[in-house]
Amino acid sequence: MESSQRKLLIAGGGSSGLGTALAAARRGWKVVIFEAQDIGGGTSTTSTKLIHGGIRYLESAIKTLRLSDWHLVREALRERKWMIESHPHLCAKLPIILPVANKADKIYYGIGLTLYDYLSYPYRLAPKEWIDMKAFYEYFPIAYRKFIGGWLYWDGQFEDRLYAVHLALYLRQRFGVDIRTYHRVMDIEVVKDEVRVCVETAGGERYVESGDFLINATGPWGDFLRKRLRPHTAPRLRISRGSHLVLKGLPPLKAGFLIPRTVDNRVLFILPWKEGTWLLGTTDEEAEAPEWNAPVPAKEESYLRAYLARYFEQSGEVVARFAGFRPLVFSREQTTSRIARNHVIEVWEAERTIHLMGGKWTTFRSMGEDTVRTLYTRLLRRPVVEGEPVTQIVPDLSDLEALKHIFPQPIVEGEPFTEGEVRFWRRLGWAHTPADIVEGRWQLHLINENRSLRLKSALQARWSELT
Ligand SMILES: Cc1cc2nc3c(=O)[nH]c(=O)nc-3n(C[C@H](O)[C@H](O)[C@H](O)COP(=O)(O)OP(=O)(O)OC[C@H]3O[C@@H](n4cnc5c(N)ncnc54)[C@H](O)[C@@H]3O)c2cc1C
Secondary structure, eight states, X not given: OOGGGOEEEEEOOSHHHHHHHHHHHTTTOEEEEEEXXXXXXXXXXXXXXXXXOOHHHHHHHHHHOOHHHHHHHHHHHHHHHHHHHHOTTTEEEEEEEEEEOSHHHHHHHHHHHHHHHHHHTTSOSSOOEEEEHHHHHHHOTTBOSOOSEEEEEEEEEEOHHHHHHHHHHHHHHHHOOEEEETEEEEEEEEETTEEEEEEEETTSOEEEEEESEEEEOOGGGHHHHHHHHOTTOOOOEEEEEEEEEEEESSOOOSSEEEEOOOTTSOOEEEEEXXXXXXXXXXXXXEESSOOTTOOOOHXXXXXXXXXXXXXXXXXXXXXXXXXXXXXXEOOTTSOGGGSOOOOEEEEETTTTEEEEEOOOGGGHHHHHHHHHHHIIIIIIOSOOOOOOOOOXXXXXXXXXXXXXXXXXXXXXXXXSOBHHHXXXXXXXXXXXXXXXXXXXTSOGGGTOHHHHHHHHHXXXXXXXXXX
């Protein structure tokens, strides 16, 4: 049987599931994605929105000389370039400044960032540069006067959830990938050469879908499906919650600000975000189990605000907060902040299933490639087919533009969001609730919670008419 006739089932429509779909679809596979919520509605909407190699992993690589850390940074730096080029409207280069208080730090961080530049060759975005004190305070006029300058280096920034939605649309338009939102995989069985999943819809109906293989790409929820297949298997994932705050009322940032080490050995970012706000994150707290739309605990909010107050004279007003769960591949000896963020692929041959765990947004494409290559070599036992190259994932949005033109009325007076957009996103069949539009397409809950609530209730009132 040729690969074009084979069917791949994927549980999870976050970055891992979409990356795997891309890798399989470009090789001619028929792909069905089941997503329990909306596209990107899990961890993939709660990232710090950085497209990065990972300064923190670089430091770990220098200290431990562990090959996997070097590999992780290098791979992510290559993928960083691809992502920025794959969707230039939603991804952009971002300067980030590491503040320096003394000469020793200037040398230490200078060496680290030289390595970061070196590792990114030939995918470098721009070289790092030293910013003297005057320039530093031009960038950050409300920072406390305790720095001699800073190192400016480059990474990328993107709109994670919207990128996921655009990628999903591209996969549908270009390869006919079938993406079913609010379809949750509840059970799996293998019958001869088929894997069968039992899927539950939002309305509570259940149906069975069959395919050749299954990919479990359910992120921090991954152990649920592992247990459905092998009830006595040990869990592989540990969960850590990362919280962010969005602040307004501060001078707009022209560059990100990196706090390279907190007292509890974390990295914090303060990034320019939409509508002149500041995005601050993240914490790293062990958690029991992942939740959809998790609240930010007051303790973590205070922690983040306290850190801001160490560096800046003003603290602004918190207008939005969001938290997500890092799925970290389990290891008993380590605390969560030390576990490598490399992805792990676990092959269950008899169950015709591959579990894809861990990783990061930036490397979603290579994670998908690894998974599909493993599928060829370990499950199909065939040479890997190369497939069609994909350099851009920008979908055709001409229908969106047309509908915006036909229905330009704002949903709420004074807001830029129109009826035409609601109709477009609903007609695709993926958005089932006002939150899917307001949060999943406009990302308003990540910009201003009150405005997001207002828009959601206005949409709720007119939901049946805006189709
Ligand atoms: C706080 C935080 C900050 C981060 N910042 C960055 C960053 O700046 N840059 C970066 O590159 N990476 C970052 N990451 C990492 C990155 O966000 C994640 O690695 C990535 O989003 C994980 O994607 P995923 O598809 O594996 O998981 P998810 O996005 O969680 O997707 C899994 C999906 O599976 C669905 N699902 C669950 N159970 C089922 C089921 N039974 N059936 C069907 N569907 C199911 C869920 O609804 C979910 O949508 C960050 C992570 C966190 C937590």
